[in-house]
Amino acid sequence: MHLRKQVSYRKAITKSGLQHLAPPPPAPGALCGESERQIRSTVDWSESATYGEHIWFETNVSGDFCYVGEQYCVAKMLQKSVSRRKCAACKIVVHTPCIEQLEKINFRCKPSFRESGSRNVREPTFVRHHWVHRRRQDGKCRHCGKGFQQKFTFHSKEIVAISCSWCKQAYHSKVSCFMLQQIEEPCSLGVHAAVVIPPTWILRARRPQNTLKASKKKKRASFKRKSSKKGPEEGRWRPFIIRPTPSPLMKPLLVFVNPKSGGNQGAKIIQSFLWYLNPRQVFDLSQGGPKEALEMYRRVHNLRILACGGDGTVGWILSTLDQLRLKPPPPVAILPLGTGNDLARTLNWGGGYTDEPVSKILSHVEEGNVVQLDRWDLRAEPNPEAGPEERDEGATDRLPLDVFNNYFSLGFDAHVTLEFHESREANPEKFNSRFRNKMFYAGTAFSDFLMGSSKDLAKHIRVVCDGMDLTPKIQDLKPQCIVFLNIPRYCAGTMPWGHPGEHHDFEPQRHDDGYLEVIGFTMTSLAALQVGGHGERLTQCREVVLTTAKAIPVQVDGEPCKLAASRIRIALRNQATMVQKAKRRSAAPLHSDQQPVPEQLRIQVSSVSMHDYEALHYDKERLKEASVPLGTVVVPGDSDLELCRAHIERLQQEPDGAGAKSPTCQKLSPKWCFLDATTASRFYRIDRAQEHLNYVTEIAQDEIYILDPELRGASARPDLPTPTSPLPTSPCSPTPRSLQGDAAPPSGEELMEAARRNDFCKLQELHRAGGDLTYRDERSRTLLHHAVSTGSKEVVRYLLDHAPPEILDAVEENGETCLHQAAALGQRTICHYIVEAGASLMKTDQQGDTPRQRAEKALDTELAAYLENRQHYQMIQREDQETTV
Template identity: 70%
Template sequence: MLQQIEEACSLGAHAAVIVPPTWIIRVRRPQSSLKSSKKKKRTSFKRKSSKKGAEEARWKPFIVRPIPSQLMKPLLVFVNPKSGGNQGAKIIQSFMWYLNPRQVFDLSQGGPKEGLEMYRKVHNLRILACGGDGTVGWILSTLDQLQLNPQPAVAVLPLGTGNDLARTLNWGGVTVSKILSHVEDGNIVQLDRWNLHLEPNPEAGSEEKDEQVTDKLPLDVFNNYFSLGFDAHVTLEFHESREANPEKFNSRFRNKMFYAGTAFSDFLMGSSKDLAKHIKVVCDGADLTSKVQELKLQCLVFLNIPRYCAGTMPWGNPSEHHDFEPQRHDDGCIEVIGFTMTSLATLQVGGHGERLNQCREVTLTTYKSIPMQVDGEPCKLAPSTIHISLRNQANMVQKTKRRTSIPLLNDQQPFPERLRIRVNRISMHDYEALHYHKEKLKEQSRWGLIVVPGDSDLETCRIHIERLQEAGDESKSKMLSSQRLSPKWCFLDFTETVSTSPGMPDLTHSPVSTLPFNLASAMVVPATQESAEQSQVISFCALMDLHKQGADLCVQDSAGRTLLHHAVDVASKEIVRYVIDNAPTDILDVTEKENGETVLHKAASMCQRTICHYLVEAGASLMKTDLQGDTPKHRAEKAKDSELAAYLENRQHYQMIQREDQETAV
């Protein structure tokens, strides 16, 4: 690879999250001078060693000098190697391979503080926490201590046993490359965090001394849940067994089997059956103690996120006649839920607990030592009074779910509830005469309106259009009574659902030269901004369906524009990637008739870096000029995107070297 020695690295497909090597400044270890070393001889050995230790602690091997860029989202990766049966140790090397090794940190080597301090001045910083929910809490607490402004958003690669916070934010275990893409594209949402203020309860009676009892909680803040009773007792026994024999808890399956066995034995012993007699619960001033005792609850959970106990949803979906709202992790309210042994057993099959309250403050008083857990960290707490109040809100990265009709819990709905779509009917004659004048074509072809659910696919729209025709036949409309739709009618423009009249040939049997349907019209930007995103999703799905039916992806419109030109117009990365993967490479360098620009010229003009990278990697020419004599690099320079221009220049140089090598070989 000698020809690449002088080539600047483009950082590849994950360039937006990679810390460039130019940001890393190596720092040499300070060396004392001869004069200072003589002075040190006079001091005592104890003082000398302590001073040297302080200097070693302050010294860091490198510093970070960032160059801010709006398009970059530099990522810090913190890996807990002990999470999930020591899985974390296996992925550290993978992240170091994909990223700059200086942005990957092992949490067993001093925790997250040092890395966060190094990168505290980096703009648009994001964090990936690789571990369980406890690892995420550790990083969020460190961010609180450092008071970074603005606070970086945290994404999660789940490696633990429960991973309830990761499930809430849609994260799951996939390949490292996909995780990096999801972190870059994810939405930033808020996560409520809650304080736990503890005071001893002087009213409680004396108890027999127990070595397990403590007067402090493991954590003074929680992100997921705080609970007491049966579930905390099971977690405490698991924790103690793992501390005694860590080699027996090296897999998620074994851990879950131990949980199940411990829960069953505790159920038989009835360890938490008298919980309700020894606590007092006050939520926003309302005393719930009598209700807790009446229901004979054996477990009490204060829940911040919808998920609990490895994916269950204990709050459920309250119906309209209840006084409760659906649960959210950013509303400043905490859900109070009670469980009996029966309701706990039904959690794994879709059941829920007893909804007690949604409140902003809680005062919990205990009159005996009770097992408790804070985000999975258990203890047996001496009689105390615990005040729960909102601490702050943390920025989290929520993985986006594409092409789904189910709205995310705390995200905006991806589709409107209903869509009103105007349907136009176009004959072959009208299309051939007016396809250059889209507005006139619309006026000639107006037919009616259909109303469909916001997440409808094309087949649903087809059914509604057929019904529209039937309704027209019943009313004996002049337009419809004169001519019925052909059984072979198809969609022309998916952003406006236009149908065609008889004479329209079947798409799968039409030669490209006479095909009245232009695939590129599927990507016309809709008139209203609110339907633009839905339109792109429908266009992409429709494009795949039509390609499977035999449509030619190399089709061009009258101006010589290809599918790729139209995909760049609407910035659809999915369509660009699909066409590149499924069409001949000749399509990459097709030029428009009017200005002679290729799709790479257009993408460079619009500063679409990811699409430019896709096209260059697929083999698009960087040396081709348009009618003005501009290369794609010149287009990027005119758009004042210096980084994109530098990238294209480097790749252009590489292409020239490749061409020279090929000519030499010939």
């Protein structure tokens, strides 16, 4: 009977398409020219879009079997290595030549739209699951609650799980867990269903084909009459139309990603959004801007927008919303990928994206509070009173933007930004590193300070705020920079107006009160701004008339120009609707949802080094083991992380810590940050600008972890000897031979034999007796080569701590370093030790392989990813060092 069930189950799977569970077939003719269709990495919005088309990105994932299986795998037939691609929307991996074979196994991606001719568009529809076979699966089976047995071998053909790429539910691939009725049941769209735009809302329209000429003219005339009542773009035919089914609980989301922001962060994060959402609600701004998408989705009720980029990207989207005049305007949330991100900081989205899971970001957007943001008009016209002698050939009569959200400034800061902008335009290849950019900014600011180009600013301007002339006050102050500020943040997070409570003569600063803050800066106050100072508070006003008597550098939200003598009028334009990241509603209990929050928490603090964090991000338990205890703090039960930070810094100032168990005297650097250890499948960093939004009890259980980029890592652990610390006394270490008279030092062969036999005690004894740790055998192999081949972490650690640095990159006769060996053997911890000690990741063996490529050949994808990350980091460091020299 059991066998009969299994056969029936497999037949049903094959029949339904779960061999590979495919969505319903596309409309007739949709697959014409399938074999010639290009491999797409973006969503196709044209008439020829294919139903269930995959979105492919190149990948170095080599630890997963090609999804088409051995029967159809081209790479298997050719018996050679070929490139691989991964679908961002359903996460299958195939060889590039095998993509066309997916049609033979009838497997398509999750459908992102429906055909308007497939059924009555007024008929209520639902989304079906998109089931995918998985050879690797995290989490637990939804039916039995047990974990999935992972198959790590490269050629493992066994399917361990069946999961839905919409709702992410996963089941064991067997009859007892995955029932047949689940194949066709409706899909809930998962935990983010409130923000996902269902594919049933998006219809592919068929182009009307009119055969009668009179009918064409009649319809065209009717179409024009209707179009005249619509928006400027609404009457144009589009291949896709949106037919929403509103629900009060839904907050449909459009995601706009600027792939150029944040050092290519945008290009990487867009793939995560394609996985969690409908691909047709995620837009790459480099493919045409936000206007078309906003126009298409303008009828969607309760729409929200997520702008992934810098403050300039946010301004672009807000200006487009102004043009389209959407009623009501959708609120805009921010994922900060730029450099300054002052607006993102103001709205609690932080100063930059680190590694917070996209799933958490979607939850924050859904739960965020809707607030208003003042936007200000800028109108500039030539100053008729300026004489011809004040004209500057390089000046312009037009401002770069006619509206600002953050600030408008003139003087010293605008001059430095303009110098940088012009130099980058002339030589873009010299500005491909953040380090170089910062060095240029610093150098330009210093030279401008020496030249004093802005010291006479007050002599050439007149400022009238709400009818009151501030010019005499400005001339007394002699500022070198004046800022008209709309939000509290400026210049990458500084507070130029001062912190709340510091300005009793003025109203509290707000971004929605219809007032601008006017601030003057001398060189002294500009320098103090970076260490918590502020400028000279001049006034708060609703309207500004600024007159300049000569060409002066200005900048509008970071966009600079040299403006000719002008009269500039600043007035409130409108208010934009924004999403502000909200603090959690309550402090979750530390241990259980049923327990009340205690009055006080006594919690252990442990630090993690950046080396350990990057090496062990895939393994929470090992990362906890690699942490270094700092001590114990006692905080109120409802403490947020800002308050907890103060207690931790106080702990560092105490001689022994508050009940400290800290075995290391190493002090924390100013750059440390909190790690969330509980709310995701891995640790992730919490931006310092968001600490006031998180409770201690939300990110920790019994122990709170912090990341310190300047911590020494594994070498800081008390159980490991360091080069600068005396060796611990060991029961296996007798009195060194060097202390037993004039005995000859041990030979290199003795040391080599101890390393081969993994005899740590003997090796330590021989070294203390004067043994040479740089000895090589007849094949040029070092002691470190032999220690790696035996897998002895203890011996490797000892050699790294005591042998000269040149042993790290020493090569044996076949060109292999010890890191090549460790990577080929998949020794992750040893690789981490060797990389941390400073070994080169760019060296190649006789086959031209780097350590990363050796790890790839060994099919250890996680180790290869770590080595690739560190190799990239080394290249950046080397480039920055060369630049500094």
